[in-house]
Amino acid sequence: MxxxxxxxxREFIIxxxxxxxxxxxxxxxxxxxxEDLVQxxxxxxxxxxRGLRDPAAVEGYxxxxxxxxxxxxxxxxxRITEVPTGWLPDQIGDGYADxxxxxxxxxxxxxxxxxxxxxxxxxxxxxxxxxxxxARLLGVRxxxxxxxxxxxxxxxxxxxPELSTVMEFG
Amino acid sequence: xxxxxxxxxxxxxxxxxxxxPPPGRFFQVDRSRSGRRGLALVAAAVTAMVVGLTFxxxxxxxxxxxxxxxxxxxxxxxxxxGQGQTTLTVREGLRLSxxxxxxxxxxxxxxxxxxxxxxxGKALGLPAYAKGALExxxxxxxxxxxxxxNPDEILAAMVTRFSRAAEDSNLVDGARRxxxxxxxxxxxxxxxxxxxxxxxxxxxxxxxxYNRLNHTPTLRLxxxxxxxxxxxxxxxxxxxxDLKSQxxxxxxxxxxxxxxxxCNPGQDAIEAALKPAAGPWLFFxxxxxxxxVTKFADSESEFFKLAEExxxxx
Numbered sequence: 001m002x003x004x005x006x007x008x009x010r011e012f013i014i015x016x017x018x019x020x021x022x023x024x025x026x027x028x029x030x031x032x033x034x035e036d037l038v039q040x041x042x043x044x045x046x047x048x049x050r051g052l053r054d055p056a057a058v059e060g061y062x063x064x065x066x067x068x069x070x071x072x073x074x075x076x077x078x079r080i081t082e083v084p085t086g087w088l089p090d091q092i093g094d095g096y097a098d099x100x101x102x103x104x105x106x107x108x109x110x111x112x113x114x115x116x117x118x119x120x121x122x123x124x125x126x127x128x129x130x131x132x133x134x135a136r137l138l139g140v141r142x143x144x145x146x147x148x149x150x151x152x153x154x155x156x157x158x159x160x161p162e163l164s165t166v167m168e169f170g
Numbered sequence: 171x172x173x174x175x176x177x178x179x180x181x182x183x184x185x186x187x188x189x190x191p192p193p194g195r196f197f198q199v200d201r202s203r204s205g206r207r208g209l210a211l212v213a214a215a216v217t218a219m220v221v222g223l224t225f226x227x228x229x230x231x232x233x234x235x236x237x238x239x240x241x242x243x244x245x246x247x248x249x250x251x252g253q254g255q256t257t258l259t260v261r262e263g264l265r266l267s268x269x270x271x272x273x274x275x276x277x278x279x280x281x282x283x284x285x286x287x288x289x290x291g292k293a294l295g296l297p298a299y300a301k302g303a304l305e306x307x308x309x310x311x312x313x314x315x316x317x318x319x320n321p322d323e324i325l326a327a328m329v330t331r332f333s334r335a336a337e338d339s340n341l342v343d344g345a346r347r348x349x350x351x352x353x354x355x356x357x358x359x360x361x362x363x364x365x366x367x368x369x370x371x372x373x374x375x376x377x378x379x380y381n382r383l384n385h386t387p388t389l390r391l392x393x394x395x396x397x398x399x400x401x402x403x404x405x406x407x408x409x410x411x412d413l414k415s416q417x418x419x420x421x422x423x424x425x426x427x428x429x430x431x432x433c434n435p436g437q438d439a440i441e442a443a444l445k446p447a448a449g450p451w452l453f454f455x456x457x458x459x460x461x462x463v464t465k466f467a468d469s470e471s472e473f474f475k476l477a478e479e480x481x482x483x484x
Contacts, residue, residue: 010197013193013196013197014193017190017191017193017195017196018190018193019190021188021190021191022185022186022188022190023185025184025185025188026181026184026185029184031188032289032302034188035191035195035196038196039196042196102176103176103179103180103183106176106177106180107180107184110180121177121181122181125174125177125178125181126178126181126182126185153173153174153177156173156177157173160173160176
């Protein structure tokens, strides 16, 4: 095996696995699933490595594998496993506690979306990609990205009716 | 605030709540799928690294000789090499990561193998209320391990020992009586373990935690031990920077208990969490760190006096 490959790939993992893990955690909502997703995407990238000399291209490739794998997951397993947050704040009445409540509600609602919808939201609102970029990455039409995101946001709003109250104060 | 901003904040929160695993984690072959070509390649690419790791662990002196006179509460693991058997004493209040390092040293197996085994909560026999996480449930006691025991066997033995301790203290029923989940009780027990300088302080420390949680309005726990755990640091007090962290273990910023145990408490701490002393205290201060003196206060002004006393002693 090419010794340069070994060193480069190891360095890439050391540099970027943290960032890849964070995205994978948002995609899956579960630490173990996130680690598996990164691991599997890295393995697939290793095979392609020779054609990907540009470091920027490598990360793009790993991420694309991650997104695709996550999106196709729903065909194999219909449900995302979300580790529930053990503790719910019982003290309501200041803005901070309201916000915490609301974010917990959001997370529960996120867990109910399909992996495809959730992936699109992560790409749009965490990775800050445009709808066009998301469409290109996932190999779907822009219109489909737009409608899926719209539908997901509607579902989240429905799941969190408190949102309207917070919006008044916010 | 609209739904899109809320989503951005939620994601950004979530992205910081789980520390990424060390990069070395991804140098490992996924055993369940190691037949696949891609994974084999990853493994091949990093063989050198893994070999280096194994070598380093086997080079640790702890398998050979470790001081024997380490009583309870001392900082060192007690390892006695016997006829292929090693007796390993895990003391109370260690974090899981510390225990795994000690187990690795005692068995001569790479710590990565223990990290792996620790992740499979179901195989370890964790109770459902642990939610798959081993932290808090690797019970401190003396175990016999041999270089041939598997990491999952050793960890499963620690969980079994925990289950016995849980039965002895009647954890599940006791938790119900207190209106808490068993995981919350174990979380409180871990705080009590981490914060008590002396065993005799434990029931009072537990009382302070309950009093703060049940206070109207709720008082943040403000325990440095949780903040340090969240930042993966050790010591007695958290830095100002740590206090600003987004971690869910930052009990200065967040209300209520941290999401889970911060160490592996012993029987005394579990008992204290289940049977806190009666009293009005809302604060405690270690006024003399050398002698392990802790004083309790029920008002802020008293607390400031104690804090001042502690400052003078230090």
